[in-house]
Amino acid sequence: MQPSNGRSPGAEDDPENSPEHREEHGAPARDVTYEDPWYDALASGWGEVDGTGRPAPAVPSARQEVSAAAMRARDVYAEVQRSPAFQEVRGRYRRFVVPGVIAFFLWYVGYVVTATTAPGFMARPVAGAVNVGMVAGLGQFLSTFLLTWAYSRHARLRRDRPALELRWETQELTRGVRGGAS
């Protein structure tokens, strides 16, 4: 699953091939702090994006270098966003969530509005002590349980695997771009 249709955005300065690039582009994590909270280094030093726990090396670096490296790291995300694999994952998420949210929200609002404006209808008996209102109220519970089950099943079967692959791929790419910094 190539997010960039064969061309890796990190290819220009692959740290594997050019260790000196690592030195050059390596430092920015601390300096980017002002622009991007995702990359800020906390006092405790755990805040590294890739989870390796290594603090960013404090190599002094020109400002241009910094923003150039940061820009390329951002390009990775734009690249992944455009990739068909990501579009597919996003499409699957939205195609499930949007109708789902509309459905349960309308069903809930309809229930509350009916209960407050038409109590007579809600009081209509169905069987024994159970009336329409009781059935609708328990129906809300039932639909919530069902939608929860459907959502987690859909996510597990249709989204989890491609999303995980995209995750590793994206992290590989950003690591490549930002070199030793991450």
Next chain:
Amino acid sequence: MRDGHQTLALLLFSCFVAVTLGITTWVSRRRHGSAEEFYAGGRLFSPMENGFAIAGDYMSAASFLGITGLIALYGYDGLLYVVGFFVAWLVVLFLVAELVRNCGRFTLADVVAARMSERPVRIAAGTSSVTVSVLYLVAQMVGAGSLMALLLGRTGGAAQAWTVIGVGALMVVYVSLGGMRATTWIQIVKAVLLMSGTIALTVLVLIRFHGDFGRLLLTAAERSGQGKAFLAPGLKYGGNWTARLDFISLGLALVLGTAGLPHILSRFYTVPTARAARRSTVWSIGLIGGFYLMTIVLGFGAAAVVGTDAVRESNEAGNTAMPLLALDLGGGAGSTGGTVLFAVVAAVAFATILAVVAGITLASSASVAHDLYASLRRPRRKAHSEVAVARFAAAGIGVVAIALGLLARDLNVAFLVGLAFAVAASANLPVLLYSLFWRGFTTRGAVWAVYGGLIPALGLVLLSPVVSGSPGSLFPGVDFQYFPLQNPGIVSIPLGFLAGWLGTVTSDEVADEARYAETEVRSLTGAGAV
């Protein structure tokens, strides 16, 4: 109430306090003082543990005692509340849980600030998070005070004040010493206690009626003095159109507010991945759904066994329906079974309040230290460690909550909870959804969305009958009431969304495509998530 109850109840409270303090000490024994550990418990909880903790955070004393009381007094209209509290979890599961886990680090502001100019957004989101937390906290403190006074049979103001102070002191100890890890374990213990207590009482009620739910409903209707009307909506919110609109407003606030509650959002950061966040939400939906279904049985059970008039006689708001039901199910006043069950219910209620209060304090101290302090401190002054600030913030919030809890002693608890939900839905939800899903959203839009929801929500309450102009209001003497509803949600939630849209379309700033791409890719794949 008799002495036997009180002694046993106090003994059980002490056990709970001892156990939770033990947990706090044990957990804080080997701590490293990192922010990740303090705010997120090291992110190593399992989905099941976190599911129990979320359920523990959410099922407050307002649900345990308040809702059974409402059902016992008003029948079906109490059930309407329960449905709103529960359906809200679908919003959390579908739109928030996984995405927030992937994008953020500790607080709501993390998610928004990642795309925007950081300082103004953090200040705005931090302010609204702290406001929501303090409102919710005051509701719990007021509830704790009146409840304990009631359950212990000491209706004097001193007992109430000391309960508020005691609860406040305990929560500061839990949070500042134990951080998220201790708070989470306290939630888990509390959730297990609450679920077991509720299951036991529900089984006893069902046994009493030989498992026939229809007969339970009919008996409840009969003993309520309302007949069939007890089983249909309209007893509480069926009056004039203002009252009906008020309930619709409350319903909207309930269903949309949960996804904006800071202490619920911060729970998703305690698990390692988005998948774990989803599974913990599923666990909590199962637990909360089961719990609310049982409160329905217990509410109608209280009406059927104790009788609506007896409940109302004991407490006007119905808060004692559950303990009275326990007393009756155990064999009546004076019997051993009744005493034990009553004490258990009282102890569970106390545990519930303590745990919920600790969770909210932790979330708001995170907002103060991580969002407000980090943005507002003067750059040249020496930076303190964020965790140290958070510990102090917890103590400060504890003091504020105690003070407000003592001041607001006579306010209605359900109203305060409804208000906290309304503010969360108006100020926090629009900005969160816009930043996750709207490509063109800008910094100005984010700031406007927060203040455009927060200010109307609070302002409308100031102008509502709760504050002035009616006999039951805070200041009955003066009249500056211009807004007829008690809950501002129906106006302020759309205003929050509108303000966010308006701020975005009027700003010159062009939304940063690359940063939106980053948010979107991160939110759905978990790339780069901490």
